Amino acid sequence: MTGVSYAAWIVFTAILTNNFVLCKFLGICPFLGVSKKVNTAMGMSVAVIFVMLMSTAATWHLNQFLESKGLGYLQTIVCILIIAALVQLVEIILKKYVKSLYNALGIYLPLITTNCAVLGVVLLNFDNGFTFGQSLLNSLGGGVGFLVAMLIFSGVRSRLETADIPETLKGLPATLIAASLTSVSFMGFAGVVDGIFAK
Template identity: 60%
Template sequence: MKDLIIIVLSAVFVNNVVLSQFMGICPFLGVSKQLKSSVGMGGAVIFVMVCATACTYPVYMLLDKFKITYLRTVAFILVIALFVQLVEIVLKKVMPPLYSALGVYLPLITTNCAVLGVTVANIDNGYSFVQSVFNALGTGLAFSLALILFSGVRGRIEHSDIPETFKGVPSTLIAASIVSLSFMGFGGLFG
Protein backbone atom coordinates (compact mmCIF):
# COMPACT_ATOMS: atom_id res chain seq x y z
CA MET A 1 0.00 0.00 0.00
CA LYS A 2 2.90 2.32 0.79
CA ASP A 3 4.27 1.80 -2.73
CA LEU A 4 0.93 2.75 -4.27
CA ILE A 5 0.73 5.94 -2.23
CA ILE A 6 4.28 6.84 -3.28
CA ILE A 7 3.37 6.20 -6.94
CA VAL A 8 0.35 8.53 -6.68
CA LEU A 9 2.18 11.30 -4.80
CA SER A 10 5.15 11.05 -7.13
CA ALA A 11 2.88 11.33 -10.17
CA VAL A 12 1.11 14.36 -8.71
CA PHE A 13 4.04 16.37 -7.40
CA VAL A 14 7.40 15.13 -8.72
CA ASN A 15 6.48 13.91 -12.19
CA ASN A 16 3.52 16.19 -12.83
CA VAL A 17 2.60 15.39 -16.39
CA VAL A 18 1.94 19.03 -17.32
CA LEU A 19 4.33 21.00 -15.14
CA SER A 20 7.34 18.65 -15.18
CA GLN A 21 6.98 16.58 -18.34
CA PHE A 22 5.20 19.22 -20.45
CA MET A 23 2.60 16.83 -21.85
CA GLY A 24 -1.00 17.91 -22.36
CA ILE A 25 -0.10 21.57 -22.80
CA CYS A 26 -2.83 22.29 -25.39
CA PRO A 27 -5.80 21.60 -23.07
CA PHE A 28 -3.81 23.04 -20.15
CA LEU A 29 -3.56 26.40 -21.88
CA GLY A 30 -6.94 26.19 -23.61
CA VAL A 31 -9.24 25.09 -20.80
CA SER A 32 -7.60 26.69 -17.76
CA LYS A 33 -9.34 30.05 -18.24
CA GLN A 34 -12.20 29.19 -15.87
CA LEU A 35 -12.29 27.05 -12.74
CA LYS A 36 -15.49 25.23 -13.73
CA SER A 37 -14.16 24.07 -17.08
CA SER A 38 -10.80 23.16 -15.47
CA VAL A 39 -12.51 20.91 -12.94
CA GLY A 40 -14.69 19.35 -15.65
CA MET A 41 -11.74 18.67 -17.94
CA GLY A 42 -9.73 17.33 -15.01
CA GLY A 43 -12.48 14.89 -14.12
CA ALA A 44 -12.83 13.76 -17.73
CA VAL A 45 -9.08 13.20 -18.05
CA ILE A 46 -8.91 11.26 -14.77
CA PHE A 47 -11.73 8.98 -15.95
CA VAL A 48 -10.17 8.44 -19.38
CA MET A 49 -6.65 7.86 -17.96
CA VAL A 50 -7.75 5.31 -15.37
CA CYS A 51 -10.12 3.42 -17.68
CA ALA A 52 -7.69 3.51 -20.62
CA THR A 53 -4.88 2.20 -18.41
CA ALA A 54 -7.11 -0.57 -17.05
CA CYS A 55 -7.82 -1.65 -20.64
CA THR A 56 -4.48 -1.00 -22.33
CA TYR A 57 -2.53 -3.06 -19.81
CA PRO A 58 -4.25 -6.34 -20.80
CA VAL A 59 -4.17 -5.27 -24.45
CA TYR A 60 -0.40 -4.86 -24.19
CA MET A 61 -0.07 -8.30 -22.58
CA LEU A 62 -2.03 -9.74 -25.50
CA LEU A 63 0.17 -7.91 -28.01
CA ASP A 64 3.24 -9.17 -26.16
CA LYS A 65 1.97 -12.74 -26.28
CA PHE A 66 1.71 -12.57 -30.08
CA LYS A 67 5.00 -10.63 -30.35
CA ILE A 68 3.37 -7.61 -32.00
CA THR A 69 4.11 -4.98 -29.38
CA TYR A 70 5.03 -2.53 -32.14
CA LEU A 71 1.25 -2.01 -32.52
CA ARG A 72 0.85 -0.73 -28.96
CA THR A 73 0.53 2.96 -29.87
CA VAL A 74 -2.24 2.29 -32.38
CA ALA A 75 -4.03 -0.09 -30.01
CA PHE A 76 -3.71 2.35 -27.10
CA ILE A 77 -5.08 5.26 -29.14
CA LEU A 78 -8.11 3.17 -30.14
CA VAL A 79 -8.83 2.31 -26.50
CA ILE A 80 -8.40 5.95 -25.45
CA ALA A 81 -10.72 7.10 -28.25
CA LEU A 82 -13.38 4.68 -27.03
CA PHE A 83 -13.37 6.18 -23.53
CA VAL A 84 -13.26 9.76 -24.81
CA GLN A 85 -16.37 9.05 -26.89
CA LEU A 86 -18.05 7.61 -23.81
CA VAL A 87 -17.22 10.73 -21.77
CA GLU A 88 -18.40 12.97 -24.59
CA ILE A 89 -21.75 11.19 -24.88
CA VAL A 90 -22.33 11.26 -21.10
CA LEU A 91 -21.37 14.95 -20.73
CA LYS A 92 -23.56 15.94 -23.68
CA LYS A 93 -26.56 14.24 -22.06
CA VAL A 94 -25.93 14.96 -18.37
CA MET A 95 -24.04 18.30 -18.34
CA PRO A 96 -24.67 20.25 -21.55
CA PRO A 97 -23.15 23.53 -20.21
CA LEU A 98 -19.89 21.79 -19.30
CA TYR A 99 -19.92 19.97 -22.64
CA SER A 100 -20.22 23.35 -24.40
CA ALA A 101 -17.57 24.97 -22.18
CA LEU A 102 -15.02 22.26 -22.97
CA GLY A 103 -15.75 22.60 -26.68
CA VAL A 104 -13.10 21.22 -29.01
CA TYR A 105 -10.80 20.27 -26.12
CA LEU A 106 -13.01 17.36 -25.07
CA PRO A 107 -12.52 15.28 -28.24
CA LEU A 108 -8.87 16.31 -28.20
CA ILE A 109 -8.38 14.16 -25.09
CA THR A 110 -8.00 11.33 -27.61
CA THR A 111 -4.80 12.87 -28.90
CA ASN A 112 -3.71 14.30 -25.55
CA CYS A 113 -0.17 13.05 -25.23
CA ALA A 114 -0.55 12.97 -21.44
CA VAL A 115 -3.18 10.21 -21.71
CA LEU A 116 -1.15 8.20 -24.19
CA GLY A 117 2.02 8.99 -22.26
CA VAL A 118 0.75 7.49 -19.01
CA THR A 119 -0.33 4.26 -20.70
CA VAL A 120 3.06 3.88 -22.40
CA ALA A 121 5.00 4.93 -19.27
CA ASN A 122 3.22 2.28 -17.22
CA ILE A 123 4.50 -0.41 -19.56
CA ASP A 124 7.98 1.12 -19.87
CA ASN A 125 8.33 1.44 -16.08
CA GLY A 126 7.39 -2.21 -15.60
CA TYR A 127 4.41 -1.44 -13.36
CA SER A 128 1.99 -4.18 -12.44
CA PHE A 129 -1.69 -3.77 -13.30
CA VAL A 130 -2.55 -2.26 -9.91
CA GLN A 131 0.49 0.03 -9.96
CA SER A 132 -0.46 1.14 -13.48
CA VAL A 133 -3.99 2.06 -12.42
CA PHE A 134 -2.69 4.01 -9.42
CA ASN A 135 -0.11 5.78 -11.60
CA ALA A 136 -2.88 6.72 -14.03
CA LEU A 137 -4.98 8.03 -11.14
CA GLY A 138 -2.05 10.07 -9.85
CA THR A 139 -1.28 11.41 -13.31
CA GLY A 140 -4.92 12.38 -13.80
CA LEU A 141 -4.91 14.13 -10.44
CA ALA A 142 -1.68 15.90 -11.45
CA PHE A 143 -3.29 17.08 -14.68
CA SER A 144 -6.33 18.30 -12.74
CA LEU A 145 -4.19 20.04 -10.14
CA ALA A 146 -2.24 21.85 -12.84
CA LEU A 147 -5.47 22.99 -14.55
CA ILE A 148 -7.08 24.17 -11.32
CA LEU A 149 -3.97 25.99 -10.08
CA PHE A 150 -3.44 27.66 -13.41
CA SER A 151 -7.07 28.76 -13.69
CA GLY A 152 -6.48 30.76 -10.50
CA VAL A 153 -3.25 32.19 -11.86
CA ARG A 154 -4.94 33.17 -15.12
CA GLY A 155 -7.72 34.85 -13.20
CA ARG A 156 -5.13 36.97 -11.42
CA ILE A 157 -3.35 37.76 -14.68
CA GLU A 158 -6.61 38.89 -16.26
CA HIS A 159 -7.17 41.48 -13.53
CA SER A 160 -3.56 42.66 -13.34
CA ASP A 161 -2.09 45.78 -14.84
CA ILE A 162 0.61 44.41 -17.14
CA PRO A 163 2.39 46.04 -20.08
CA GLU A 164 0.57 45.79 -23.39
CA THR A 165 3.33 43.70 -25.01
CA PHE A 166 2.94 41.00 -22.36
CA LYS A 167 -0.86 40.72 -22.48
CA GLY A 168 -2.37 37.49 -23.77
CA VAL A 169 -0.12 34.60 -24.73
CA PRO A 170 3.21 36.03 -23.44
CA SER A 171 1.90 36.57 -19.90
CA THR A 172 0.21 33.16 -19.95
CA LEU A 173 3.42 31.39 -20.96
CA ILE A 174 5.50 33.31 -18.42
CA ALA A 175 3.02 32.42 -15.67
CA ALA A 176 3.00 28.76 -16.78
CA SER A 177 6.78 28.64 -16.58
CA ILE A 178 6.77 30.12 -13.07
CA VAL A 179 4.14 27.61 -11.90
CA SER A 180 6.22 24.86 -13.50
CA LEU A 181 9.35 26.05 -11.69
CA SER A 182 7.50 25.93 -8.38
CA PHE A 183 6.95 22.19 -8.85
CA MET A 184 10.67 21.59 -9.29
CA GLY A 185 10.95 21.97 -5.51
CA PHE A 186 9.32 18.54 -5.16
CA GLY A 187 12.10 17.00 -7.30
CA GLY A 188 13.92 15.00 -4.62
CA LEU A 189 10.87 14.21 -2.51
CA PHE A 190 10.48 10.55 -3.53
CA GLY A 191 13.46 8.40 -4.49
Protein backbone atom coordinates in the same frame (compact mmCIF):
# COMPACT_ATOMS: atom_id res chain seq x y z
CA MET B 1 10.24 -0.14 -0.84
CA THR B 2 7.38 -2.58 -1.23
CA GLY B 3 3.59 -2.84 -1.07
CA VAL B 4 1.74 0.12 0.34
CA SER B 5 4.68 2.49 0.52
CA TYR B 6 5.58 1.78 -3.12
CA ALA B 7 1.96 2.39 -4.13
CA ALA B 8 1.95 5.69 -2.25
CA TRP B 9 5.27 6.59 -3.84
CA ILE B 10 3.81 6.02 -7.32
CA VAL B 11 0.80 8.25 -6.63
CA PHE B 12 2.77 11.05 -4.99
CA THR B 13 5.53 11.21 -7.60
CA ALA B 14 2.91 11.24 -10.36
CA ILE B 15 1.06 14.13 -8.70
CA LEU B 16 3.95 16.23 -7.48
CA THR B 17 7.48 15.54 -8.68
CA ASN B 18 6.61 14.16 -12.11
CA ASN B 19 3.54 16.29 -12.67
CA PHE B 20 2.31 15.57 -16.18
CA VAL B 21 1.78 19.15 -17.21
CA LEU B 22 4.44 21.09 -15.37
CA CYS B 23 7.28 18.57 -15.40
CA LYS B 24 6.65 16.21 -18.30
CA PHE B 25 4.95 18.71 -20.64
CA LEU B 26 2.07 16.42 -21.52
CA GLY B 27 -1.36 17.94 -22.11
CA ILE B 28 -0.13 21.49 -22.62
CA CYS B 29 -2.95 22.36 -25.06
CA PRO B 30 -5.80 22.04 -22.55
CA PHE B 31 -3.54 23.47 -19.84
CA LEU B 32 -3.16 26.71 -21.79
CA GLY B 33 -6.48 26.61 -23.59
CA VAL B 34 -9.09 25.62 -21.02
CA SER B 35 -7.63 27.08 -17.83
CA LYS B 36 -9.21 30.51 -18.02
CA LYS B 37 -12.05 29.74 -15.62
CA VAL B 38 -11.86 27.59 -12.53
CA ASN B 39 -15.01 25.58 -13.25
CA THR B 40 -14.08 24.68 -16.83
CA ALA B 41 -10.61 23.73 -15.62
CA MET B 42 -12.27 21.51 -13.02
CA GLY B 43 -14.59 19.87 -15.55
CA MET B 44 -11.79 19.20 -18.00
CA SER B 45 -9.55 17.73 -15.31
CA VAL B 46 -12.20 15.38 -13.95
CA ALA B 47 -12.86 14.19 -17.50
CA VAL B 48 -9.13 13.62 -17.98
CA ILE B 49 -8.88 11.57 -14.76
CA PHE B 50 -11.87 9.51 -15.90
CA VAL B 51 -10.48 8.85 -19.40
CA MET B 52 -6.97 8.13 -18.12
CA LEU B 53 -8.22 5.49 -15.70
CA MET B 54 -10.55 3.97 -18.26
CA SER B 55 -8.00 3.76 -21.07
CA THR B 56 -5.40 2.31 -18.73
CA ALA B 57 -7.89 -0.36 -17.65
CA ALA B 58 -8.77 -1.09 -21.27
CA THR B 59 -5.28 -1.21 -22.77
CA TRP B 60 -3.18 -2.88 -20.07
CA HIS B 61 -4.33 -6.46 -20.67
CA LEU B 62 -4.37 -5.92 -24.41
CA ASN B 63 -0.75 -4.77 -24.35
CA GLN B 64 0.16 -7.82 -22.27
CA PHE B 65 -1.42 -9.97 -24.99
CA LEU B 66 0.38 -8.11 -27.80
CA GLU B 67 3.74 -8.42 -26.04
CA SER B 68 3.24 -12.15 -25.48
CA LYS B 69 2.57 -12.64 -29.18
CA GLY B 70 5.62 -10.59 -30.18
CA LEU B 71 3.44 -7.83 -31.60
CA GLY B 72 4.77 -5.09 -29.32
CA TYR B 73 5.27 -2.82 -32.32
CA LEU B 74 1.49 -2.48 -32.73
CA GLN B 75 1.28 -0.88 -29.25
CA THR B 76 0.95 2.75 -30.34
CA ILE B 77 -1.59 2.21 -33.10
CA VAL B 78 -3.75 -0.12 -30.98
CA CYS B 79 -3.67 2.18 -27.95
CA ILE B 80 -4.63 5.34 -29.81
CA LEU B 81 -7.50 3.57 -31.58
CA ILE B 82 -8.79 2.02 -28.36
CA ILE B 83 -8.65 5.39 -26.59
CA ALA B 84 -10.41 7.16 -29.47
CA ALA B 85 -13.14 4.53 -29.71
CA LEU B 86 -13.59 4.38 -25.95
CA VAL B 87 -13.98 8.13 -25.62
CA GLN B 88 -16.61 8.20 -28.37
CA LEU B 89 -18.46 5.28 -26.83
CA VAL B 90 -18.52 6.83 -23.37
CA GLU B 91 -19.71 10.09 -24.84
CA ILE B 92 -22.61 8.38 -26.60
CA ILE B 93 -23.56 6.35 -23.51
CA LEU B 94 -23.42 9.35 -21.21
CA LYS B 95 -25.44 11.44 -23.63
CA LYS B 96 -28.16 8.81 -23.78
CA TYR B 97 -28.37 7.52 -20.21
CA VAL B 98 -26.60 9.83 -17.73
CA LYS B 99 -27.61 13.24 -18.94
CA SER B 100 -26.44 15.15 -15.85
CA LEU B 101 -22.94 13.70 -16.03
CA TYR B 102 -22.86 14.38 -19.74
CA ASN B 103 -23.67 18.01 -19.20
CA ALA B 104 -20.86 18.30 -16.69
CA LEU B 105 -18.12 16.33 -18.45
CA GLY B 106 -19.38 15.31 -21.87
CA ILE B 107 -18.31 18.38 -23.77
CA TYR B 108 -14.69 17.85 -22.78
CA LEU B 109 -14.51 14.21 -23.81
CA PRO B 110 -13.79 14.57 -27.56
CA LEU B 111 -11.02 17.04 -26.80
CA ILE B 112 -9.26 14.40 -24.78
CA THR B 113 -8.91 11.82 -27.56
CA THR B 114 -5.79 13.42 -28.94
CA ASN B 115 -4.58 14.77 -25.63
CA CYS B 116 -1.03 13.53 -25.30
CA ALA B 117 -1.39 13.15 -21.54
CA VAL B 118 -3.76 10.20 -21.99
CA LEU B 119 -1.69 8.30 -24.55
CA GLY B 120 1.38 9.38 -22.58
CA VAL B 121 0.24 7.83 -19.31
CA VAL B 122 -0.71 4.59 -21.06
CA LEU B 123 2.67 4.29 -22.80
CA LEU B 124 4.61 5.30 -19.68
CA ASN B 125 2.85 2.57 -17.71
CA PHE B 126 4.05 0.02 -20.25
CA ASP B 127 7.58 1.44 -20.29
CA ASN B 128 7.87 1.32 -16.51
CA GLY B 129 6.69 -2.30 -16.44
CA PHE B 130 3.96 -1.53 -13.90
CA THR B 131 1.48 -4.21 -12.85
CA PHE B 132 -2.22 -3.63 -13.53
CA GLY B 133 -2.82 -2.13 -10.08
CA GLN B 134 0.28 0.07 -10.24
CA SER B 135 -0.74 1.28 -13.71
CA LEU B 136 -4.14 2.35 -12.39
CA LEU B 137 -2.49 4.14 -9.45
CA ASN B 138 -0.04 5.92 -11.77
CA SER B 139 -2.90 6.99 -14.04
CA LEU B 140 -4.89 8.22 -11.05
CA GLY B 141 -1.86 10.15 -9.81
CA GLY B 142 -1.22 11.58 -13.27
CA GLY B 143 -4.84 12.68 -13.58
CA VAL B 144 -4.96 14.22 -10.11
CA GLY B 145 -1.67 15.95 -10.87
CA PHE B 146 -3.28 17.40 -13.99
CA LEU B 147 -6.22 18.60 -11.86
CA VAL B 148 -3.93 20.23 -9.29
CA ALA B 149 -1.90 21.99 -11.99
CA MET B 150 -5.05 23.17 -13.80
CA LEU B 151 -6.68 24.51 -10.63
CA ILE B 152 -3.59 26.34 -9.43
CA PHE B 153 -2.96 27.75 -12.88
CA SER B 154 -6.53 28.89 -13.43
CA GLY B 155 -6.20 30.81 -10.15
CA VAL B 156 -2.98 32.39 -11.36
CA ARG B 157 -4.59 33.32 -14.66
CA SER B 158 -7.58 35.00 -13.07
CA ARG B 159 -5.10 37.35 -11.32
CA LEU B 160 -3.34 37.87 -14.64
CA GLU B 161 -6.55 39.26 -16.14
CA THR B 162 -6.35 42.36 -13.96
CA ALA B 163 -2.57 42.77 -14.09
CA ASP B 164 -0.90 45.57 -16.03
CA ILE B 165 1.17 43.73 -18.64
CA PRO B 166 3.49 45.30 -21.25
CA GLU B 167 1.82 45.38 -24.66
CA THR B 168 4.13 42.85 -26.31
CA LEU B 169 3.70 40.30 -23.55
CA LYS B 170 -0.07 40.43 -23.52
CA GLY B 171 -1.90 37.21 -24.24
CA LEU B 172 -0.02 33.97 -24.72
CA PRO B 173 3.50 35.15 -23.69
CA ALA B 174 2.27 36.34 -20.30
CA THR B 175 0.36 33.07 -19.84
CA LEU B 176 3.48 31.07 -20.62
CA ILE B 177 5.64 33.06 -18.24
CA ALA B 178 3.01 32.58 -15.53
CA ALA B 179 3.14 28.85 -16.28
CA SER B 180 6.90 29.00 -15.88
CA LEU B 181 6.55 30.45 -12.38
CA THR B 182 3.91 27.85 -11.48
CA SER B 183 6.36 25.20 -12.65
CA VAL B 184 9.05 26.59 -10.33
CA SER B 185 6.73 26.02 -7.38
CA PHE B 186 6.38 22.35 -8.32
CA MET B 187 10.15 21.84 -8.34
CA GLY B 188 10.17 22.23 -4.59
CA PHE B 189 8.14 19.07 -4.14
CA ALA B 190 11.10 16.85 -5.11
CA GLY B 191 12.56 17.13 -1.65
CA VAL B 192 9.17 16.55 0.00
CA VAL B 193 8.54 13.19 -1.68
CA ASP B 194 12.14 12.20 -1.10
CA GLY B 195 11.82 13.12 2.57
CA ILE B 196 8.59 11.16 3.14
CA PHE B 197 9.72 7.95 1.49
CA ALA B 198 13.44 7.99 2.30
CA LYS B 199 14.50 4.88 4.11
